[in-house]
Amino acid sequence: MFGSGDATRLAAGLLTAALFGAAIAWPNAGTRVVERAGELAADTLSRAEGAPMAERLCAIGEPAFSGPFANIDDVLSVSPLGGVTAPGEILPAPYIRINTRSGDKPFERRMTNALAPAKADIVAIERRILRDPYGRALGPSWTVHFRSCEKISFYYDRLDQIDPDLLARVGGLRAFTEVGSPDHLAIKSTLRVNTGDVIGSSDGFDVGLHDLDATPAPMARPERYRTDSFARAEVFDVAPDLLASINLDTARARCAIDYLPRDLKDNWANKLGDSWGIRRAKGENACRAALVDTPGTAQGAWFTDAAHNAATTKVSAIALSPDAIDPERLIFALHGKLTSLTASLLYPAKTMGAETNSEIPTDFLSFTKGDGRINVPFAEINDHSPYCYQRLRSNFIGPLMNGVILLQRQESKNGQELLKIEARGDVTSCIDLEEPWSFTGNETVFYR
Structure with a gap:
């Protein structure tokens, strides 16, 4: 029998042969052509054989995302968090916050579905129990970590609810591991989602993106933001690979809006402003989702x-x-x-x-x-x-x-x-x- 896997391998081989032929015809471009032949062949095989998205080459010249983070009609504004954290968050916070419109009651935000903006793997899910200053539980907060290709990772944070089907597919809460306390649970995942799939719902949530191919932002003390997964695993008695999957490369954080396709990017960029849509973001690089830690200064x-x-x-x-x-x-x-x-x-x-x-x-x-x-x-x-x-x-x-x-x-x-x-x-x-x-x-x- 000649299966789909054989067909894929044949296609990869023909592609490689064609590029090698081009290298012979145009010897001045040979080195890069040969390198690209190997990359494309490997990528063709990995995608067809169900390899993780983290092993897939990112498409050159194409945006990392192909869909929105949520229904934009539900979105009042998008706040660039910049390098200034809100109380209770780990510093720094170089991401964006999606603020929804008013709900049915005064001072209430509209619930909206958080949508997968690209075909990606969910590599980890976290659940935290938020508490008030007196220790009373306020409810769960979910974080979902994604990988869409070799160089792009992103996550949704502060989701009020996780999609029940996703939770069931990872085995439910009983399959999660405690990370330091019962208030923080996490699990590794290999779930594949497609653009537009519902990830969860919330009355507002954060979006963080890390471009692993980007130049790290300068920081006065970068070691303060690096987490040693193996050291923490010893403390929390948690598998190092689970901790590694939820750690963030803060120095490579970038504005997620910049990775949307052009037809979506402008509409989302026009939403940049404060949390209640009163002040519009000013100046160049209005997203400003980057570190402001400036070595040699007070900033x-x-x-x-x-x-x-x-x-x-x-x-x-x-x-x-x-x-x-x-x-x-x-x-x-x-x-x-x-x-x-x-x-x-x-x-x-x-x-x-x-x-x-x-x-x-x-x-x-x-x-x-x-x-x-x-x-x-x-x-x-x-x-x-x-x-x-x-x-x-x-x-x-x-x-x-x-x-x-x-x-x-x-x-x-x-x-x-x-x-x-x-x-x-x-x-x-x-x-x-x-x-x-x-x-x-x-x-x-x-x-x-």
């Missing part, structure tokens, strides 16, 4: 302890960055990590006398660019001089801070780069600070 992620690394599952860092929507506006994403930033500095009328910042309802402080040593963009701070920031606003529309923030890059005795930050309530503008600017002993030290 980027700074950690609250010298040993923090990617194995940590809780945020213990801050971010100093341009706003992902409007790069003319700068952000201190402090997440309550600054002990000197008390509630009385932000809400004096309501919290006068408060001495802690544990209940400050703010995610970040924002400000506009300035001149000289005042309100200097973080990417321009490349020396060890002190800098001052004033007219800082809680989030974007909250009250103005009743004080200033003093910042200075320094170097420890062992050569480690440090960042000292202190909120000062004894003055309301930087020009009122006594010269030379210095800390009072209430500063917080952060580490690269």
